[in-house]
Amino acid sequence: MDQTDEQVRLLGEDGTLLQHDTYAADLSDAELCDLYRQLVVVRRIDVEGNNLQRQGQLGIWAPCLGQEAAQVGSARALRPDDFVFPSYREHGVMYVRVGMEVLSVLGLFRGATLSGWDPQRLKLGLYSIPIGTQALHAVGYAVGAKWDGAEVCAVAYFGDGATSEGDVSEAFNFAAVHSAPVVFFCQNNQWAISVPLAKQMAGPVYKRAFGFGFPGVQVDGNDVLAVYAVTKAAADRARDGGGPTLIEAITYRLGAHTTTDDPTRYRTADELDIWKAREPIGRYKAFLERAGLWTEELEADVQAEADRVAAEVRSTVESMPDPPLSDLVDHVYADPPATLRAQWRQLEEFEAQFQVEA
Amino acid sequence: MAEREFKLPDLGEGLTEGEVVRWLVAEGDAIVLNQPIVEVETAKAVVEIPAPYAGTVRKLHAAEGDTVDVGAPLISVDTGGGSASDGSAAEAAEPDPDAQLQATLVGPGERQQTRRRRIAGHARSANGPVQTAAPAPPAQRPKATPPVRRYARDRGVDLAALVGTGRDGRITREDVDGALDAAQPAAAAPARAPRERTEERIPVRGTRRQIAAAMTASAFSIPHVTEFLTVDATRLMELRERLRALPAADGLKLTPLAVVAKALCVAVRSYPLMNSSWDEEAGEIVVKGWVNLGIATDTPSGLLVPNIKDADTLGILDLAGELARLTDLARERKAAPADLTGGTITITNVGGFGVETGTPIINRPECAIVATGLIAPRPWVVDGQLAVRRLMTTSVSFDHRIVDGAYAARFLAHLRDLLEDPALLSAF
């Protein structure tokens, strides 16, 4: 059900470059190498985040392990003015779009902030944990951008489970009716916590778009070049006034749902092994080798970069100060009610009575 | 050699403990950052924990099969120089490693509340004498609406002592007024021409409120008796003049009160019960081995009583200095809470306002308060002849639970003796 003949691929499992009638990834050699760097760095960020949780530094971590190609390939296809609406696992998308600003998510996972970044500055909606709700935000943004005559598209990221939520269907419908310049990017990683695809839906995700009146395409989510090509086409189409596209990227959640989850309870080691063999970075490296672009030097540079980024992730977390008490009330309203201000004064008075015991 | 202790973190949403399934390293092994070191089984899953720092394993704090509480030590690692490290920048800048890695403070699970200690005295408002202790509540609370309750409380009327005449037996404002009037029955007023009556309502707040509460509590819980004695203060005044002329007294405001203060401290040595406290709960009289001398001070916001700590260790000049300092502070509302609490005996110089004597209310929980009156030339008998002497009436109100009239009288007489012949001050 998940893998269809229509699935777009530009790389074989062994890294061979394939031809496709409609899609091609037109990237220079330098860009192709940079893509590798991004894939490796994203994985390192994810691994470091996971480790930090196990070491008690983060309260929780939602890994994107195995989904690097889907995130890096799609994010890479966007323009600076495009606006991204993530779910809560898009650390790879963030890294590609805003570089080291991805460190902003650490506050969320540590419990020091609630997302906390400026959406306008990063062109990135806040992480959205209520499943699928961000799809509607992307549609609203896209409609507004269209009204402004801006050559801009909005991208909503969500998973396979999210497509069962009403908001996602409402978003599809609304976008289609308004021909909104939005790309719906579904990372079908085959699991919604412990619920497998077969219990989640009866037909492939990408075909739903047709029901709502707009195109959908399925792509091999572990093929970073295919993901890039398909996303670029959809984004271009949106910006040109062609309306929405639904992209279903077939990938696999190699890690747990989050660090509080135990996947051994619901999936087999065999299945995991199958998908480990299909993981995207090794496959892309094979492509680079075949293309004569991979070198020891490239590998060393990329690993060094990954080490550097991982160290910065670690040091950011370990040195993160606790938020001040005033964060409780400072940002709730533009113009806070008198009752809230009085509550804060009362709390200050209360807190002043104490000194912390050593 | 930097040894760091890593405690078992909350591995997921409120876990309280984990069982060590398998150690992946041994004591003495060199380890790198993020290297898997142990498998721990929790209520939810078997979890592999990566090393939080690089170094040499010094101690494994639990054996395979042991259950470890979240927050308990798991492994200690020597991270000091030479051991394999991934060059993590974090290694260098660690302000307080164990506090930062205090795993129970991070994580979505239930946190240990940090214990906090209230800063002493901060929570209470600082002015005025010691607060009253609430009396034991009666079996059933008297019925009255909130406005009547406050009306009664502000006038020091105990609702429990009243019978309510309102609906359902509730106490009315009139009932409270009745209780107040009973103290002073109204005289029939002769018919007079009508006049316009205006009244000013002053809200009772702050210091006034506190004084009212303190006086009420003292007056209604301590059996007060007052005794009076007239003192020939002539020599006292002469001493004061001689002291004022001293270079050491330059710039010092040396009042007769300073000498009286000294005399009082000396007198208390011979009559220590005057410097004590009635402890109802313990059934004891607590005699204080030091004198913190309270000085009743009139300030713009009302009566405040700062006390001179360890007054019995000070000479007259120092007492004069302390007197001036504390009363100034009190008048400027800058007296610290510590200055206004902890007194053991009090003087009130009513003579400063031009009256001869008074029946002061004891500064609870002290035993006694001495009032000194106006010092003025008066006719007296000296050696059988009429003479004009400078006289001062002293009085002492005392707690009749602690001492009887005879004891207090002797104390007062002794004080008089010291004041009439100040040379005796060094004899006791």
Next chain:
Amino acid sequence: MAQITMARALNTALRDAMEADDRVVLLGEDVGTLGGVFRITDGLLKDFGEQRVMDTPLAESAIMGVSIGLALRGYRPVCEMQFDGFSYPALDQIISHLAKYRNRSAGSQPMPVVCRIPYGGAIGAVEHHSESPETIYCHTAGLKVVTPSSAADAYSLLRQSIASDDPVIFLEPKRRYWAKQEVELPVETEPIGTARVLREGSDLTLVAYGPMVKVALDAAEAAQEEGVGSLEVIDLRSLVPLDEETLVASAARTGRMVVVHEAPQFLGMGAEVAARVTEAAFFHLEAPVLRCTGLDIPYPPARLEEAHLPGVDRVLWTVQRSLDF
């Protein structure tokens, strides 16, 4: 000066707001061509076009989610939930995002969205058309909740809500849509967060908002005529922010208070007012703060709604209980 209905006042407010700022856009079901099922948006499509007056698909969650997306794009959306009873699908977007976005973005991203909802009963409607869900919104920190009782306030409070950078749930008492008031528009009344003493009195304060304000005023009039007492009437006008100061001052003067609302008693606005006033004016109260409200039931069928809703008689009955205390 003319006699203006609340509906016309709301319509004018929307028009004036859209003329003043071209980032103000309207969305909702049937708001365009039809002009809204209550005609509140009548004529606006013609003058402002389809882009600014959008007939949306039948999808309340989408209406709110799209409004949020539009706000992120810099627009000031005024969306409509057609009826109180149909606003619930949008609750997730309202509670999870609309109320929280500013806080979650450390104050950098405002949500200048107004969500208009006709609410309340007494219109003989079939079920799901007469709800009073205000407590849900009041209890969601980050939202403001505003509710006019008259045409003048409808105009001014709506203009203020649209101008506010905070998200506002704007509750319109549908039973008062056609009530007229002598007023010249545009008009500026007190700011959001201010309650108004509509009628001064000395024996007891009636507190009401939205649809119950008229009932409270009628009850005060009747109380005077019948010699029951001199009742002060306060219109809350906004539930969040709540004007505690005006309420407490009034309670301190009169010593008695009754809160009137259509919403069920349990955890309704009356409970909040009672708690605050009791704490702040304890020693002035001759009786506890009482509440005259709807029952703790789902809204009943039309033929029973009169018994469920507070009317003049039940308000006066509650007033008497307070006076007799």
